[in-house]
Amino acid sequence: MYRRLPLVVTGGLLLTLLTAGSAAAAQPGMAKPAPSTSQMLSQPATADRTATGSAAPAKSLAPAGTAPYALDFTMPTLGKSGCMVCHGDPNLIRIKGDEYVSYYVSEAVLNASAHGPSKKTPSGVLCTGCHLDFASTGKHSDADWKRTARMACRACHTLEDDAYGKGAHAVNNRPGQTDPNADKKPLCGDCHGAHDIARLDANGLAALHRNGWQVCGRCHQKEWQSYADYYHGAAYKKGAPDAPACWDCHGAHEILPSSDRRSPTNGTNLAATCGGETAGKKCHTNVNDEFLSYAGLIHRRAAMLRENWLYSFIRNAQTGISDALSNIADAVRSWFG
Amino acid sequence: MSTLILTQVNVWLDVVFFTLYPIVLVALGVHFLGNVLTGRAYRRFVKWQWPEHDHAPIKALPKFLHFQHLVCIGLLVLSGLYIRFPFFTGGRPFMRGVHYFAMTVVMVNLIWRLWFAYGSRVRDYREFVVNRRDITTMPQVLMYYVFIKPSKPHLGKYNVMQKSTYILFVPMLIVQALTGLALLEFWKLPVINMTMSDLIVGWWLGPLIGSTSLAVAYARIVHYVINWLFILLVTIHVYLSVSEDFAAFLDFFGLGFLDKRHAQGKAGPAASPGHTPIPAPNALADDVHGATGSDLL
Ligand code: HEM
Numbered sequence: 055m056y057r058r059l060p061l062v063v064t065g066g067l068l069l070t071l072l073t074a075g076s077a078a079a080a081q082p083g084m085a086k087p088a089p090s091t092s093q094m095l096s097q098p099a100t101a102d103r104t105a106t107g108s109a110a111p112a113k114s115l116a117p118a119g120t121a122p123y124a125l126d127f128t129m130p131t132l133g134k135s136g137c138m139v140c141h142g143d144p145n146l147i148r149i150k151g152d153e154y155v156s157y158y159v160s161e162a163v164l165n166a167s168a169h170g171p172s173k174k175t176p177s178g179v180l181c182t183g184c185h186l187d188f189a190s191t192g193k194h195s196d197a198d199w200k201r202t203a204r205m206a207c208r209a210c211h212t213l214e215d216d217a218y219g220k221g222a223h224a225v226n227n228r229p230g231q232t233d234p235n236a237d238k239k240p241l242c243g244d245c246h247g248a249h250d251i252a253r254l255d256a257n258g259l260a261a262l263h264r265n266g267w268q269v270c271g272r273c274h275q276k277e278w279q280s281y282a283d284y285y286h287g288a289a290y291k292k293g294a295p296d297a298p299a300c301w302d303c304h305g306a307h308e309i310l311p312s313s314d315r316r317s318p319t320n321g322t323n324l325a326a327t328c329g330g331e332t333a334g335k336k337c338h339t340n341v342n343d344e345f346l347s348y349a350g351l352i353h354r355r356a357a358m359l360r361e362n363w364l365y366s367f368i369r370n371a372q373t374g375i376s377d378a379l380s381n382i383a384d385a386v387r388s389w390f391g
Numbered sequence: 392m393s394t395l396i397l398t399q400v401n402v403w404l405d406v407v408f409f410t411l412y413p414i415v416l417v418a419l420g421v422h423f424l425g426n427v428l429t430g431r432a433y434r435r436f437v438k439w440q441w442p443e444h445d446h447a448p449i450k451a452l453p454k455f456l457h458f459q460h461l462v463c464i465g466l467l468v469l470s471g472l473y474i475r476f477p478f479f480t481g482g483r484p485f486m487r488g489v490h491y492f493a494m495t496v497v498m499v500n501l502i503w504r505l506w507f508a509y510g511s512r513v514r515d516y517r518e519f520v521v522n523r524r525d526i527t528t529m530p531q532v533l534m535y536y537v538f539i540k541p542s543k544p545h546l547g548k549y550n551v552m553q554k555s556t557y558i559l560f561v562p563m564l565i566v567q568a569l570t571g572l573a574l575l576e577f578w579k580l581p582v583i584n585m586t587m588s589d590l591i592v593g594w595w596l597g598p599l600i601g602s603t604s605l606a607v608a609y610a611r612i613v614h615y616v617i618n619w620l621f622i623l624l625v626t627i628h629v630y631l632s633v634s635e636d637f638a639a640f641l642d643f644f645g646l647g648f649l650d651k652r653h654a655q656g657k658a659g660p661a662a663s664p665g666h667t668p669i670p671a672p673n674a675l676a677d678d679v680h681g682a683t684g685s686d687l688l
């Protein structure tokens with residue numbers, strides 16, 4: 055039966071081509087991702103995540119008039135049945151404008167992820183465990199399915215969701231006033247990814263530890279750049295396993311600005327934060343106020359270097375000299391035609 | 392606020408030394424140009440006339456000890472600078488390991504060299520002692536190096552600049568070892584239940600400036616400054632060993648041998664360009680050339 059699959063997909067593609075215009079028009083939710091998502095898409099580092107990460111209603115694949123999807127169609131990812139019949143095919147793409155968008159989900163990646171089969175959940179988490187809006191007997195929904203999937207985590211990870219709700223990343227609507235930044239706030243999936251969320255074993259923890267750019271840096275680019283002191287930032291970016299990742303100092307779900315007294319980077323909590331742990335290893339001992347003001351080094355060294363007059367003098371001299379040299383080279387070249 | 396100053400100091404040190412080092416390299420290049428213009432380079436590298444040597448060839452044990460220094464200091468500079476400025480990905484645990492390994496070897500080696508200088512049969516410490524005649528001839532040595540004088544007085548195995556540099560290496564390495572060990576904040580020594588940081592700087596500097604961790608930050612600054620002193624002095628040392636006495640350099644690396652006939656160092660000026668032997672009163676001569684014992688090795 056599977057041998058016919060390529061045929062089905064090719065047929066589906068043709069159909070897609072024919073209906074491309076109408077399909078795009080029919081799915082406003084997909085055409086308008088949250089701003090943080092678009093930022094995410096603009097980074098090359100996220101390409102693989104989007105490749106394995108997006109699954110869209112492949113409406114055009116279903117021959118017109120077939121029966122509505124039934125719940126038992128969305129089967130476990132084990133064995134190619136249910137969603138994976140179509141989404142397990144690497145060729146499952148749609149053409150949107152002048153782009154190919156993949157709707158392929160790698161079963162291998164999914165099974166290796168935290169939500170793949172394990173002792174506790176032998177079948178792994180079902181597709182519909184996160185894609186809640188596809189569990190109905192209706193057609194593939196046109197709604198903002200990405201948003202649903204990115205927030206579905208809360209169904210199981212309640213503690214993390216509670217903490218997230220208290221932090222600066224949560225939408226903060228007040229009575230009579232909606233949060234003006236609501237669109238920019240990240241949902242669970244924006245930081246954690248989708249089908250490739252790592253298991254929290256030694257390898258997964260190490261991978262997570264290295265993932266600061268993906269998790270935080272893509273949005274907080276200024277802070278990522280200024281995280282460049284010797285033993286924390288510079289070392290972290292060069293893969294030092296014992297250098298702190300963003301969240302080792304800033305906390306994870308209940309993220310707060312350092313001006314907030316509950317924030318781990320607020321002055322009142324720095325002693326506990328710097329005296330804490332990175333990757334299971336104790337950080338600083340003998341932490342006191344004198345020592346703590348040294349924490350300014352962490353995000354400020356890069357700026358201090360830039361403000362250093364000797365450094366900027368040399369930089370300017372360097373560019374001046376290289377400009378002059380290239381001017382001379384140009385002049386010499388022009389003599390010889 | 393004192394601590395923001397600490398950051399400033401670190402940034403300044405980076406900028407100053409990274410600026411100074413290329414300047415020194417250029418200066419050495421200019422110096423070699425001086426060698427070319429004054430004909431020194433021609434006499435040495437073309438006519439192959441090198442200074443007289445009191446002891447030739449160089450003995451095996453000091454050579455071996457020096458090789459260890461060369462390798463270890465090289466590794467320490469490389470791994471130390473990596474710890475501060477990681478210049479490739481994923482190397483911190485390894486480069487730390489390299490630093491810890493080389494520091495152990497270099498500390499053993501230092502003790503061994505000091506024993507060789509003071510305790511062994513050879514006792515070559517006399518070669519390094521800066522005596523009164525060294526000091527009085529120092530201006531002449533300096534003038535020789537800046538091309539004002541055509542030759543420098545020959546007093547012993549090393550001239551006064553060499554002696555002072557080699558002597559300086561000893562306290563530098565000792566301070567480097569102490570400040571380096573003081574950076575080991577986490578590893579508790581068994582019996583006394585203190586960290587190296589507590590033991591070396593914590594108990595006295597800690598209370599003065601705030602905490603052990605802060606004292607470690609100061610120790611780090613000293614360690615870093617001396618690191619650059621090593622880099623600068625060794626660069627000049629290597630340059631001069633090539634440009635002033637390439638024959639000894641080759642001997643050193645087993646690529647050639649010093650001429651035994653010239654091993655007395657008493658030849659006339661014509662036979663040894665760049666050297667003016669000073670006839671010394673006997674008592675002093677003993678002081679300077681006392682290490683004849685090294686021929687035993
Ligand atoms: C490529 C690197 C180096 C070269 C080519 C070199 C070359 C030499 C030469 C030719 C001598 C004269 C040996 C003699 O006549 O007894 C010497 C002596 C000496 N060098 Fe170096 N050197 C190098 C690196 C170093 C380093 C890294 C250090 C230590 C930081 C050092 C410290 C000394 C000292 C203390 C002496 C005095 C005598 C002795 O220890 O044997 N050198 N070097």
Ligand code: HEM
Pocket residue numbers: 284464467468470471472474475487490494495497498564567568569570571572574575611612614615617618619621622
């Ligand atoms: C002689 C014994 C020495 C000992 C015991 C020693 C020990 C140490 C230790 C424990 C560290 C900290 C490493 C870490 O953070 O894991 C360090 C850093 C460093 N060492 Fe050494 N070291 C020694 C000699 C040297 C020498 C000879 C040099 C260079 C000539 C050197 C250059 C450096 C540099 C540049 C750093 C980084 C400093 C910074 O982060 O600012 N060390 N050393």
